[in-house]
Amino acid sequence: MTALVEYVGTDDVPVMRPLIPKVLPVIRDLILQDEDQACEALELFDELVECEVTIVVPHIKVLVEFCLEVGANSNLGDNLRVKALSFISWLTKLKKKTILKHKLVHPIISVVFPIMTLPPEEEDEEDEEDEFTDGAEVSRPSAFASQVIDTLALHLPPEKLLQPLMQYVEPALQSENPYHRKAALICLAVLVEGCSDYIRHKYLQALLQVVCKGIQDSHQVVRHAALFTLGQFSEHLQPDISKYHADILPLLFDYMGQVRSQPDKHKSLIGVTKMYYALEMFCENLSTEMLLPYLPTLMETVLSTLQTSHSPHVKELAISAIGATANAAKEHMLPYFTQVIEHLKVYLVNTQLEDDRILQIQAIDSLGVLARQIGAENFMPLAEECIQLGLKLIQDNDDPDLRRCTYGLFSSISIVLKVNMEPYLATITKLMIESVKSAEGVVAHYKEEENSVFQVFDEEDLTASGEEGENGMDDDDIEGYSVENAYLEEKEDSCNALGEIASNTGMAFIPFLEQCFSEVIKIIDHPASNVRKAAITSVGQFCCSLHKAFTETNTPDQTGALNKLIVDTIPSFIEIINTDADRTVVMATLETTNEMLKVIGGLVVADENHLNAITTSARNVLQGKTMCQGEDEDDDDVDDEQQAEYDAMLIECAGDLVPTLATAIGGQNFAPYFAGFLPLLLPKTKKSNPVSDKSFAIGIFSETIKNMGPAIVPFIQHLYPVLVNGCRDEDDEVRNNAVYGIGTLAESSGEALYPKYPELLNILFNLVSKEDKVQVIDNICGAVCRLIMSNISGVPMEQVLPILMQCLPLKQDFEENTTVYSCIVNLFNMRHPLIIQQIPVLIGVFAQVLGTKQIKPDTQILLVGMIKEVHQQSPDNFQKIISSLPPELVTKMNMAVSS
Numbered sequence: 052m053t054a055l056v057e058y059v060g061t062d063d064v065p066v067m068r069p070l071i072p073k074v075l076p077v078i079r080d081l082i083l084q085d086e087d088q089a090c091e092a093l094e095l096f097d098e099l100v101e102c103e104v105t106i107v108v109p110h111i112k113v114l115v116e117f118c119l120e121v122g123a124n125s126n127l128g129d130n131l132r133v134k135a136l137s138f139i140s141w142l143t144k145l146k147k148k149t150i151l152k153h154k155l156v157h158p159i160i161s162v163v164f165p166i167m168t169l170p171p172e173e174e175d176e177e178d179e180e181d182e183f184t185d186g187a188e189v190s191r192p193s194a195f196a197s198q199v200i201d202t203l204a205l206h207l208p209p210e211k212l213l214q215p216l217m218q219y220v221e222p223a224l225q226s227e228n229p230y231h232r233k234a235a236l237i238c239l240a241v242l243v244e245g246c247s248d249y250i251r252h253k254y255l256q257a258l259l260q261v262v263c264k265g266i267q268d269s270h271q272v273v274r275h276a277a278l279f280t281l282g283q284f285s286e287h288l289q290p291d292i293s294k295y296h297a298d299i300l301p302l303l304f305d306y307m308g309q310v311r312s313q314p315d316k317h318k319s320l321i322g323v324t325k326m327y328y329a330l331e332m333f334c335e336n337l338s339t340e341m342l343l344p345y346l347p348t349l350m351e352t353v354l355s356t357l358q359t360s361h362s363p364h365v366k367e368l369a370i371s372a373i374g375a376t377a378n379a380a381k382e383h384m385l386p387y388f389t390q391v392i393e394h395l396k397v398y399l400v401n402t403q404l405e406d407d408r409i410l411q412i413q414a415i416d417s418l419g420v421l422a423r424q425i426g427a428e429n430f431m432p433l434a435e436e437c438i439q440l441g442l443k444l445i446q447d448n449d450d451p452d453l454r455r456c457t458y459g460l461f462s463s464i465s466i467v468l469k470v471n472m473e474p475y476l477a478t479i480t481k482l483m484i485e486s487v488k489s490a491e492g493v494v495a496h497y498k499e500e501e502n503s504v505f506q507v508f509d510e511e512d513l514t515a516s517g518e519e520g521e522n523g524m525d526d527d528d529i530e531g532y533s534v535e536n537a538y539l540e541e542k543e544d545s546c547n548a549l550g551e552i553a554s555n556t557g558m559a560f561i562p563f564l565e566q567c568f569s570e571v572i573k574i575i576d577h578p579a580s581n582v583r584k585a586a587i588t589s590v591g592q593f594c595c596s597l598h599k600a601f602t603e604t605n606t607p608d609q610t611g612a613l614n615k616l617i618v619d620t621i622p623s624f625i626e627i628i629n630t631d632a633d634r635t636v637v638m639a640t641l642e643t644t645n646e647m648l649k650v651i652g653g654l655v656v657a658d659e660n661h662l663n664a665i666t667t668s669a670r671n672v673l674q675g676k677t678m679c680q681g682e683d684e685d686d687d688d689v690d691d692e693q694q695a696e697y698d699a700m701l702i703e704c705a706g707d708l709v710p711t712l713a714t715a716i717g718g719q720n721f722a723p724y725f726a727g728f729l730p731l732l733l734p735k736t737k738k739s740n741p742v743s744d745k746s747f748a749i750g751i752f753s754e755t756i757k758n759m760g761p762a763i764v765p766f767i768q769h770l771y772p773v774l775v776n777g778c779r780d781e782d783d784e785v786r787n788n789a790v791y792g793i794g795t796l797a798e799s800s801g802e803a804l805y806p807k808y809p810e811l812l813n814i815l816f817n818l819v820s821k822e823d824k825v826q827v828i829d830n831i832c833g834a835v836c837r838l839i840m841s842n843i844s845g846v847p848m849e850q851v852l853p854i855l856m857q858c859l860p861l862k863q864d865f866e867e868n869t870t871v872y873s874c875i876v877n878l879f880n881m882r883h884p885l886i887i888q889q890i891p892v893l894i895g896v897f898a899q900v901l902g903t904k905q906i907k908p909d910t911q912i913l914l915v916g917m918i919k920e921v922h923q924q925s926p927d928n929f930q931k932i933i934s935s936l937p938p939e940l941v942t943k944m945n946m947a948v949s950s
Contacts, residue, residue: 204245285332374417492538550589591643672705710754718762753792794834833867
């Protein structure tokens, strides 16, 4: 039956469907006689769900209950139990609405969580490491059970998952059994990727307390689980988790100190690995300002570990931590730079043993991070030496991991050298193209084999991507092919590096661009999703790089080279958006299309077919009609207001195209297309909808209003009530976007909105009087300034200006500084009497923002011009005003006057 599935069509469904209930007793009998055959029999369900799901739809509840029964049976073998649990994961990925419709979430959790709490038969590090391994590779039911939770989190609405799951997690956290506490922490760890927004808004502080308590637990397995969970939190709960750095970093440093004090032979490698994972993830995502107080302690610890540890694995972790620290510390790593380079050199050239090769690869990765972050002028003396080293390593060693990390180093150095990388580009691009085209690592799997190495692809999948081998690809005995991970990662990183080098080296890359593009676009439909994403991103970068090179050098595109790339790229992207089954690939394609529209502009959609195809595809995503969103009509009665966060992210990526398209083709041309998007976005602003939906839709409206300009006027009747209601929303993110939208609506609508000014000003100043979120207050200032610049006669300046002055300087949303200070300078140039009265206050405000990253260069020029004019009009009065400022600000103002 499994072999027949791929040949079954819609007409055969009535014949096949009644057979499913008869299959289950057969598999039950097989389980008692031969578990391996029972395992093979379970493949039937996987195939049916993927190929002809309508056959199993009426039986899904029974199938899930059967697989849960098998998974929970500790008397059965691990392979069979994992196979049964894997069907639950597979079904959730492909039929999430069915899981909800049949109310299967709670039954799944009630079986899966207890499996997670079981201790291993023999407590050793390999078993424990299995708990933290990818779902495709785990071998034990207790480890795979956590991957089932992970899949539920990625594909179900958080509201539907968190409540039933917490009924098991909360008691387990209080249990005296350490394996129960461990299971609860692992649950939290695998939840956060799929439920990050929900957790950030509702549970972050409470769950962080749980994790910190776990790090100090008396039992080792609980501590390890807590460290892993903190690493996951640090990766997925940004930026909110960084606010707790004062609680988390001292705890990690204390733990690190305890571990360092133990002799290597007594250290748990799992514990050290999870400690460094937590530390890296947390530090890497910190702002530079947050990390600086801890930088000396962190670097002292890491460098000391490199000097004193005899464990290659611990040294590898320490080298990796240097890279993570550099990501956050940036140029503040300079005091440690020489010492770090001396340490890295030891591992860059010494590869006599296998452990040395691992350290070498990690050293190259960290060297690349330093090249990116420490400042081009600081790394420049080492740049060419690093390229020579990388080329020699590739020449002397046939190792996909080494090639991968060296390509990453080359792309990092392209940030430093830019066009000066030209002498090396021919050699570097040749190597990377070979990796893109390579069929190395492809392994044929024969039908009699029981296991596969990685992931078996059909022959047509691999041959479609150019992965043709030479040894019997047409052999009837071959079931499929797999590619070793290292070779897939090499291919992925080759694409990423080529795209980035093209972006950084400008005209120097043009001689190599056509060949790179033609090879990379061939693997845009590669069976491995990460390779597809890298190829898609790279192809977009090639197009943007060519456009920038022509624009920045004022070189005419006489041969139509850019148009040729676009003609090949956009239809491929449209196909992927609508037919690729992987959400993350579709998101990458939408994001790349958006970036191309931002950089290249209207040329991307100069062909009307491209414009229609992009807008239609975006609407398809917003309506849930693409392959990666696809579910049967049978599931349409499930509540669609709640959705998985990854599904929401996909929709947001499509929505982001709306304002970008408005800019690319102009508001007037975009108006008919916006009319098509409006009914898809307006329902998301309903009060009952999730905060993320309202915030997203109002944010899209606000940006589109700004980009469409006067062409937005016909849509005021639809947008104005949405924005006004948004200003009254309980959530500050929704309020913030709505306030911004009111300002852009006033700016774009002109006279059409004048009658609404009294109501708008009343709303804004009622809001500012009780608002406690500084970002919302900043946007209120921006909105008010847009109202003033659009129609000063409609604004009671004597009431408005003093309140505006009280809110300056802006505290968080510095993007609004451009609008606010442009308005103030305009009023000054008009010699508005009320702004003249505020000059002493304004000089104090200007002194705080001049020379900071809070204002853009153009705004800086405006403010300095105004300061000079104030000084010129009355030098004595100016000196009197600045005399009350702190000395460093007085110096800054005098420098502005004399500049």
